[in-house]
Amino acid sequence: MEKKIYSYDEAYEASLRYFQGDELAARVWVNKYAVKDSFGNIYEKSPEDMHWRIANEVARIEAKYPNPLSSEELFDLFDHFKYIVPQGSPMTGIGNNYQVASLSNCFVIGVDGEADSYGAIFKVDEEQVQLMKRRGGVGHDLSHIRPKGSPVKNSALTST
Template sequence: MIEISVKTYLRKEVHEATLKYFNGDELATEVWINKYCLKDSDGNLFEKTPEDMHRRLAKEFARIEAKYPNPLSEDEIFETLDHFKRIIPAGSPMSGIGNDFQIVSLSNCFVIGNEIDSDSYGGIMKLD
C-alpha cells in the first residue's frame, strides 16, 4: 500500500492567510474556506489560500491540455486564474476539479422563471 503525505492546515492559519489574500474581506474569506477550499469529508483543510486552489485547477487543466496540440503550460493557466483576474470558474468546478478527497459534481445548474422552490436537484427534476 502506498501512502501519500498531504499537508493539512489548521482552520485558523487558513483563515488568516485567506483574509490577507482577500485584503481583509471577511465574507470572501469565509465563503472560500467553507465552499471552495480543498478538504476531505472530515473537514481537514488541504489548501491555505485561493492561490493553492488556482494552482490545483491549473495543474488539472494542464494535464488535460497536454493531450492536444499547442497546450498551455500549468503556469500559463495559473496566470489566467490567479487572483480571479481573467477567468473565474463556477463554484462546483472550483471545489471539484482536482479534488481526490470527495465526489463533487463539476456542473452548476439553475432554473430561471418559476414561482416554486427549484434550488435543488429534486426541485429541478420536479419542474422538468
C-alpha cells in the first residue's frame, strides 16, 4: 500500500490547526519531526499522525508481553502531548521506515586512555559525525584536557 505524500503547505496547515494557531510549533513539527524520506517527501500531515505511528509501533512491542497496552490506549497517552512527550529523535525515528534515525537524543563522547593525539582526535571526530548524521546531539568529555601550564613536548613547553 503506497503511503500518501503531503505538501509542506498541507502539513503546515494541518499542524497549525493541531497546535491551535501556534505558527512556531507547526513549522518546527513539519521541519523536524514529520516523517520524511531522503528526498524530503512528507508522509505525515500532523502530530496526530505521528502519535498514531508511535502508538502503533510501541503497541507492536507491547503485544509480546503480558497485559499489553493497545494502540488506542497508547495514542490517548501521546495525543496532544498530554501524558507522554517523546523527545525529538524518538518522535522522528520510532516506526520510521523511510530513514535510519537514532532513537537517542544526546551522547557524551570521549576516548578511553590517551586522548591527546591526532589519532584520538580523529576517532572522536568520526564518532561525532556518525552520531550527528543520525540526529544525535553530542557533548564532549573534556576532563582529559591538560590544565593551563602543564608541561608539553613542543616549543611552547607548557599548555595554554
